[in-house]
Amino acid sequence: MKHFTKLVRPYIIWAVVIILLPLLLIVLYSVTTGGNDLVNIQFTLDNFRRMTEPVYLAVFAKSFRLGLTAVGICLFAGYILAYFITFFSERTQSLLILLVTIPMWINTLLRTYAWICLLSDNGAVNTLLQMLGFQPVTMMYTDFAVLIGLVSDLLPFMVLPIHTSLCKIDHSLHEAAMDLGANKVQTFWRVTFKLSLPGVLNGIIMTFLLSISTFVIPKLLGGGQYMLIGNLIENQFISVGDWNFGSAISVILAFIILLAITGMKQFDQEEGEEE
């Protein structure tokens, strides 16, 4: 199989040019000023200093709060869904999993527009509520709307990895646990849940990543006042035109995320070693 080591080479070149170089450029922009031309640049840390202003810290806090809430809801609802799906025959399971995947093929933006139409003050949900004799509720441009949009976008990313790891669990382990006197709850937490942890972690990482950097869903469902990190970055690049500050925010975001993920992976490994 030695012959195949050469196969890696194209990717190494590719990765350096298309993955590492852009990152270096972002870092370069983040520590310089002098506009968007690379001709007359000056090194500075001002871009990072600006980040410590309370307004920007608040944006970070809000993004993390929202991201974690969305992940929490996805985890709860998604785990149950993935778990229930495993009750069915293999053929039904693959059909169900496919049904989970299909929404990902429909444009996210389109689905978000559909939520606007459902949730707006005179939208479908409120019309239904009124028909049933309830008071209409304001849902658009609230946390609720943004969360609904995020969860419906992210749920498949949570269900798929969890289902994959649930499927890998050997059924005889359950029986063994039961034989050894564990009750159902114990069996679930000690065996099933523990063995599905890799999938859970993958799901958490995936949904967290997507929710923390989103900018379209909060913009459309939360309105302009729903300022998250993604919106802040987009603003700097698209409307303000301050690429240096925008790069600095990106660098910090990337750094925090890498830290968080490394932490989670560490946790995963330690868990693994315990067993």
Place this chain on the structure above:
Amino acid sequence: MKKNPFKKGICLLLGTLLAACLLGGCGNSGKPVLKVYSWGEYLDTSLLSEFEKEYDCKVIYETFDSNESMYTKLQSGETYDILVPSDYMIERLIKEDRLQPIDWSLVPNAAGLDEAVMGEEFDPDNTYSVPFFYGSVGILYDTTVVDDADLSDGWELLRNPKYAEDIYMYDSERDSFMPALKALGYSMNTTNHEEIDQAYEWLIDQRDTMDPVYVGDDVMDNMISGNKALAVVYSGDAAYTMRENEDLAFFEPKEGTNIWQDAMVITSDCTEVELAHAYIDFMLEPEHAYANTVEVGYTSPVVEARTKAAEEDFAGIPAYLPSTLGDNNEVFRYQDQETKEYFSELWTKVKAAN
């Protein structure tokens, strides 16, 4: 190993599709190409194919959602032949030498343009710009909710607690600072930090007491559905919206407002200069201008088209003919980098404040 019978099927399908697409790939013909960069949904797109046929060329029509994002695109090295930005952005492009003068002898249809919208401060002699649409900014309100007597508040209507949580503001720094500055009696082109700070306080206070929603163009669909009572909108959007919902009315506050203009300009990168002029002339042809104004709802500077649209399609909708002459009305001017950054930082703070 668990097998999923669907996966293989889908992969096969993708493969066939790929082959089909590669076989059906299209070649490029040697026709001249004109690249136009304009606001989204800003003309009757059937005109483009008509133009292509008439001049045997290809038009690449790209759209942007704000002057700033257009500028970012230019900055990232993108080139176009024709741009359709707004007043202050045109001034900036002129200052940065990104435009070339219009050869008016190649634009015979310019004779039909309304003199009143020519020669605005951003381009006093119309050396570089040919008006495409113009209008004002005002407040669109739901007549079933808003008391007529309150309209005398002018821009302060946006801080009238009666309508708390019932307001849409524009999610753009210049369009949001404009009402605040006007309400305080200042010029919307001020560079005085003290005045800007006061306007910032005004916006923060509005945000705290009124809880407005900062929206983009989704404001129109929301107002058509009657979701909220008040919205700051462009006159053209108001005309379009009022055509769809009869309960709405539009007024321009007495303290003065923003008179804006979007105009066609030719970039200095443009090589198909004659074709570019032909395009501009084509758009000023009264019939074509009429098609555009009816499709979009914005006011056309071509007198013949405007009169026809006002009499037929926008009869009874005064927002279609904004009053551009008020004493305190202004046109947005170019901001230097320092002022611009000051505004955008404050605007970020208004939006992010909790």
Place this chain on the structure above:
Amino acid sequence: MKKKRKLGSGLYITLCFLFLYLPILVTMVYSFNSSKSLTKFESFSLRWYENLFSSGEIMHAVYVSITIALLATAISTVLGTLTAIGLSKTRRILKEAILNVNNIPIMNPDIVTAIGLMILFSSIKLEKGYFTMLLAHIALCTPYVITSVYPKVRNLDPNLANAAMDLGATPVQALTKVILPMIKEGIYAGVLLAFTMSFDDFVISYFVTGNGISNISIIVYNMTKRTNPTINALSTLVILVIVVTLVLVHLIPYLKRRREEGREKEIDSLLPKEEVE
């Protein structure tokens, strides 16, 4: 008791699917709306379908979306699979390094990747358009292919390829006849993931495109100016295509089996009974 459990879980699954499919359903319903509004349904009409097929802009965006997704999937699948196979035999340090770098696009928020690529393309003065979008999509997709194929490669018996070559197979034959069939499940998964990622991408495409090249997402985003149900018509068609494909994929093997079973029975009945045994 088992039935009860199935009923309860079935109910929950139905609810979840309702939640996931509600927006899609709404999109479909409003594609038949005669008015422009996305919140008020007036009457049934097909005008948005007419609009869709007469709009060169949208049809071109569809073409861009599909070809980019297919090309990016194909290229990244080949690149990713070969890399994954090569990786299993690479020195440990290099392997770790590559896998870590490979994780960057997956872990980095989309917007950071997008901005990095945008800065890269504009600093090397590469003209933005179809090609840059394709490059960006390959960059986005390849890591997903590698992460789904690599675990399968690692599970292979390292001596397999050697055995094949000892028996006279060339390295290419060993690759295509022995290794690829063993890891095809991983490749299928990678293809699916890559296609999904590319087809639905907005952020990266938004930042790296130019020259009038837009995909469906960008068109939709630019349509906020005037809400436009034309795009609903488009997504209804996309859903239709997916459903038809699924039904076909589901039905064909079933019909085939039925037919074969039927033929076997026919043959059985033709043959004298003793010979069957």
